[in-house]
Amino acid sequence: MLRGVSHGLLPTFAAVGWLAPVLLLLARIAQGISLGGEVSNxxxxxxxxxxxxxRGRYSAFFYISTGGAVLIASLLGYFLVRILDKADMASFGWRIPFIVGGVLGIVGLWLRRTIDETEHFEKNKDKARHVKNPLLLTLRRHPKAVxxxxxxxxxxxLCYYTFFSTLTPFAINSRKASADDVFLALSIGTALFxxxxxxxGMLSDRYGRKPQLLAWAAATAVLIVPLSTLITPxxxxxxxxxxxxxxLYTAMTSIAPAIMSEMFPTEVRxxxxxxxxxxxxxxxxxxAPLVNTALSEAGNANIFFWYVAAGAAVAFAAIWTLPETKGMQLK
Structure with missing residues (x-):
């Protein structure tokens, strides 16, 4: 919640020396842990x-909000670099997005405190309290789902990292594309996302989760390398x-909460x-950044896309073993 505010208000290196980067590192770690914890809940x-x-269409709102946040953050960054010079960005401009995010986090906390627990949770909370070693329990009782x-x-x-992170520097540095063109293309793609x-999400409620996930994995495996050849100026x-x-990625993200929720019972969900x-x-x-950097330094940046294609093949095999769960009652 307050991680963004803390980032934006951190003291400078000139003021506190090496304590400044240490505080920044700790704040980023805390931010990562809190974000990771929120995904499952x-x-x-x-x-x-x-x-x-x-359940599919309800699940879609997870990445509607996530994608909306990414798009707003990108637009805010684009706006700041247009109105501030490099000195101002280095001095205080970089703090503005963190402070904005921190304020939105406070709003999110207020909203969260007003919602009730789900009926499934209330029915199973006593059972959940008596679960011993729940992490081992998921392995012992639900190894296939894991x-x-x-x-x-x-x-x-890998898809998230590829399209929201690595393609931008790859296009600019390796394929000499204009930074403005890359930003515009990413913004259009994110809006479509x-x-x-x-x-x-609605399609999955009608035709099923499994066909949609299989189509996503198969299409990614086949198309990711050809798509990389289209990255030009x-x-x-x-x-x-x-x-x-x-x-293509929306075929998975739109139903991620649904498919994950349908894999585990409430007490260990x-x-x-x-x-x-x-x-x-x-x-x-x-x-992924380490793999991408190592390949780029070796002059083999294109191999990263083959790495993603291999991951897609593994995912296809895993998805093939999934049962169809559309319309099922949660356990």
Whole structure:
């Protein structure tokens, strides 16, 4: 909640020396931990409050809000670099987005305190209190679900890192694209990403989760490398890359809370999602910048896209073993 405010109000190196970067590092770690903890709770909550026939479309609101936040943050950054010179950005401009985010976090806390626990949680909270070693319990009783969750989360985090992070510097530094063109293409792709969430959630309620996830993994495996060849200084090519990539990604993100909630019973749902989801994100998302940097320094930056394609193939195999869960009652 207050992480953004703390980032924005941190003292400078000139004022406190090496304590400044240490405080920044600690604040960023706290921010990562809090965000990781919220993913599982928010996913479980959306899955549990939704009527069974409409769980897909309810789930879509998770990434509608996430995508909206990414788009607003990008636009804010773009606006700041246009009105502030480099000296002002280095002096105080970089603090503004963190302070804005911190204020929004306070609003989020207020909203969260006003919502009630779900009926599923209230019915199972006593049972949950008596669960011993819940993390081991998920492995012992739900090993297949854990493996499936790791399989498709690996691809999801690689897709997120690829399209929302690595493609921008890759296009600018390796393919000599204009920074403004890349920003515009990413903004258009992100807007499409947001717009497709609800329709894709509705499709999953009608036709099923599994076909949608299989289509996402298969299309990513086949198209990610050809898409990378379209990253050129041509702005229209950039729009195609971001729109196709992020459009495909909505097939998964729109139903992520639904599919994860349907894999575990209520008493271990939040932990089953949170622990294994975050471990997978840390393993593959956390190392993705290192892999990308190492490949780039070796002059093989294009191989990163083959790495994502391989992850898509693994995810396809994991998704193939999933049962169809649309319309099911949560346990």
């Amino acid at each position: 928010a996913s479980a909550y959306l899955g549990e409050i939704a009527p069974s026939p409409h 493996g499936q969750l790791i399989g498709y989360t690996m691809l999801s985090t 947001i717009a497709l969430q609800y329709p894709m 041509n702005p229209w090519n950039l729009v195609v890359v971001f729109c196709v990539g992020l459009g 939040a932990l089953g999602i949170g622990a294994w989801y975050n471990l997978t994100v840390a393993t593959f998302g956390g190392t």
